[in-house]
Amino acid sequence: MRIHSKKKNIVVAVLLVIGGLYVINHCDFLAVFARSPETVHHKLTWQADRLVSMESWIDQADYLSFNVSYQLLAGVLPTQQIKRKKGSYLVPTLKSIFSQSSPEERSFMVVVVLLADFDVSWRVDTVKEIKSAFASELEQGHLLVIHVPQDWYPPITGLKRNFNDAPERVTFRSKQNLDYSALIHYCAGLGRYYLQLEDDVFSAKNFLTTIKKRVEEQEGKKSTWATLEFSALGYIGKLYKSAHLPLLARFLFIFYQEMPCDWLMNHFREVMTQKETILFKPSLFQHMGTFSSFQGTYNKLKDKDFEEDIYTNPSAEVYSDMSTYQKHFPKLAWDAGEGFFWGRTPEKGNYLTVVFTEPTVVTGIFVETGSGGKDILESGEVEMGHNVVATDKEKSCTEFESVGAFENGKFKMQELDKKYSSASSCLKIKITATQKDWLIITKIRITTKPTLPHQ
Numbered sequence: 001m002r003i004h005s006k007k008k009n010i011v012v013a014v015l016l017v018i019g020g021l022y023v024i025n026h027c028d029f030l031a032v033f034a035r036s037p038e039t040v041h042h043k044l045t046w047q048a049d050r051l052v053s054m055e056s057w058i059d060q061a062d063y064l065s066f067n068v069s070y071q072l073l074a075g076v077l078p079t080q081q082i083k084r085k086k087g088s089y090l091v092p093t094l095k096s097i098f099s100q101s102s103p104e105e106r107s108f109m110v111v112v113v114l115l116a117d118f119d120v121s122w123r124v125d126t127v128k129e130i131k132s133a134f135a136s137e138l139e140q141g142h143l144l145v146i147h148v149p150q151d152w153y154p155p156i157t158g159l160k161r162n163f164n165d166a167p168e169r170v171t172f173r174s175k176q177n178l179d180y181s182a183l184i185h186y187c188a189g190l191g192r193y194y195l196q197l198e199d200d201v202f203s204a205k206n207f208l209t210t211i212k213k214r215v216e217e218q219e220g221k222k223s224t225w226a227t228l229e230f231s232a233l234g235y236i237g238k239l240y241k242s243a244h245l246p247l248l249a250r251f252l253f254i255f256y257q258e259m260p261c262d263w264l265m266n267h268f269r270e271v272m273t274q275k276e277t278i279l280f281k282p283s284l285f286q287h288m289g290t291f292s293s294f295q296g297t298y299n300k301l302k303d304k305d306f307e308e309d310i311y312t313n314p315s316a317e318v319y320s321d322m323s324t325y326q327k328h329f330p331k332l333a334w335d336a337g338e339g340f341f342w343g344r345t346p347e348k349g350n351y352l353t354v355v356f357t358e359p360t361v362v363t364g365i366f367v368e369t370g371s372g373g374k375d376i377l378e379s380g381e382v383e384m385g386h387n388v389v390a391t392d393k394e395k396s397c398t399e400f401e402s403v404g405a406f407e408n409g410k411f412k413m414q415e416l417d418k419k420y421s422s423a424s425s426c427l428k429i430k431i432t433a434t435q436k437d438w439l440i441i442t443k444i445r446i447t448t449k450p451t452l453p454h455q
Contacts, residue, residue, distance in 0.1 A: 010090055010115055010126075010199050066250055068152055068185055073115065073127045075144035089200035089288055090126075091133055098137060100203040106142060109208070112187060113145045116179040123147060148182045159257040170257065177256035177264065185249035187242075194245055195230070196238040200288050207284040211239065214280050226272035227265070230284040235262045237285045244272065281338045282443075313446055315357040319394040322350050325438065333441040341441040342375070350431040352441060355388060355395045359423035364447035365403070367411040367429060375440040376409030379433035384416075385426030397426035405432075417449060 090113070098106060113130065115123045127145055130138070137143040156175045161167065180196075187194060193215060204210070211230060218225060226244060231237030240248060251268050252261065269277075318330040322343030330352050332339030341352065362384065370376030382404055385397030403420065404413055411429075429441065 010113065010117070066185060066246075066253070068182055069149055070182075070186055071147045071149070073123065073145040073147055074131055075138045076141040091129065092288065093197075093199050093201055094130075094134060094143070096201070096203045098134075098142075100205045101208055102206060105206065105208045109142050110190070111137070111143045112183070113143070114179065114183045114186070115145060115147045116175075116182075118150045146186060148179075152182070153178055154256070162258060173260045174257045177252045177261050180261055181249045181252040181256065184245050184252070188245035188249065189242065192242050194240045194242050196235055196240070197285060198234075198236050198287070201236055202286045202288045204282075204284040204286075210284060215239070218278070224273050225278055226274040227269045227278070229277060229279040231286075232279060232283060233285075233287055235265065236287065237283065238265065279338075282336070313444070314360050314448060317355045317357075317395060318352065319355070319396070320350070320352040322346055322352070322439065328440075330441075333444050340371075340443070341439075343439045343441075345436070346377075346431045346439045347434045348431055352429045353385075353394075353396055354427040354444065355397070356425055356427075359425050360446075361417055361421070361423050361449050362427070362446050363417045363449050364414045365411060365416065365427070366443070366445045367406070368442040369406070369409040369440055371440050371442065375438045377406050377429075377431070377439055377441070378409075378435045378437075380406045380411075380429060380431050382406075382411050382413075383426075383428040383430055384420060384424040385428060386422075386424060388425045397428075400426070400428055414447075 094111060094113075097111060098109070101109060115126060117123065130143070130145055134143050138145075153175070156171050156178070157167070159167075159170050159174055161170055165173075184194070195211065207230075214228065214230075218228060226240065228239040229237060230239065248268055251271075252264055255264055258264070313334055313336070316334060318334050320330040320341065320343060323345075324330070325342040325344055328340060328342035330341045333341040333352070334354055343350075343352075365382060367382065381402050383400040383402050385400040387398040388395055389398055401420075403416065404411060427444070427446070429444070431439075
């Protein structure tokens with residue numbers, strides 16, 4: 001069964017500023033075919049000045065002139081620096097951005113929504129919906145809604161068909177590039193960094209704090225970078241330096257009809273002398289939609305590395321009696337990041353033990369093994385332990401109790417504290433049957449709750 005419904009043009013930009021950190025969340029689009037200009041509704045005629053970064057040499061002397069007329073439809077400009085006929089995700093996306101952020105993070109957040117569709121009545125209805133759902137965010141200057149009139153756009157029909165794409169597909173991706181270009185141009189000068197998202201994503205908890213930490217780590221290195229990626233999917237979670245935005249906006253505008261936006265972004269990264277992709281895991285954003293921007297087709301794409309809760313594993317030491325392959329040490333499965341433990345030929349009775357620095361009340365456990373369906377744990381269980389003891393080589397616990405077995409190479413359990421309310425000192429992954437394949441433990445993640453002080 002073909003789906004003929006279309007997703008209207010919406011672009012969401014989330015600006016998050018923390019100590020100069022600035023993030024933009026950019027939504028998904030729809031191909032909209034050119035038609036005669038419509039009279040702008042009287043409620044949508046307020047013109048807003050774009051905040052231009054005068055630090056950019058491109059804008060200082062009006063080099064590569066790039067004039068865009070913006071309409072501010074809702075919200076209050078901060079003092080500091082899509083419509084889908086079926087399956088609209090804009091409001092859930094905005095709710096996720098705000099609800100997954102702490103009060104402190106929200107105080108530095110500005111979300112910019114570009115309503116890129118040319119249907120005036122739809123824009124009025126969408127603005128009403130946003131005003132109703134996010135009145136506080138609009139009033140406080142944390143949410144802006146803008147629009148770019150149709151007469152600014154160059155032709156989006158009758159374009160050359162690169163890659164033998166159908167005319168409708170060419171129109172769709174060309175319009176998308178122009179929408180991104182307009183949003184990026186508007187956001188230039190509002191901060192130091194820009195994060196690109198889409199309008200149908202779910203955000204990880206405290207994603208801004210995680211991004212800030214990663215940026216600080218990257219800035220501490222001497223290597224040049226133009227793009228940091230916080231999701232492996234398409235054009236979700238891509239971070240840029242705000243100083244590059246005037247160039248990026250023009251780059252997309254100049255080559256708008258040549259290829260899809262994610263391809264152009266890869267070329268931009270290479271032109272800016274960053275040869276390799278810099279991708280951070282776990283992913284901070286997950287695709288929630290099932291309807292694509294293009295002609296309302298199904299799109300069930302998911303990011304396998306997304307973690308809704310950014311686990312904060314407590315301080316611990318990690319030991320294993322399995323032989324480690326190369327430098328894939330046991331601790332890498334415990335620490336956040338892309339590392340993992342890789343052990344040779346696990347036998348029955350082998351283990352990986354996590355010894356907490358302080359006794360911890362564990363509320364949830366998630367363990368993932370294997371890579372690409374290989375080197376998974378075929379038979380194993382998770383145990384919690386008490387009473388730490390030390391030997392010459394390692395630490396462990398004297399008493400262990402099994403809490404459950406692995407299924408299909410994974411272990412997941414919540415609300416452990418309802419059954420195991422006392423603080424634990426160890427977590428052990430125990431091999432219960434010898435296997436031929438090696439073992440990769442990709443991640444060990446736990447959730448905890450504070451322990452009560454001694455009386």
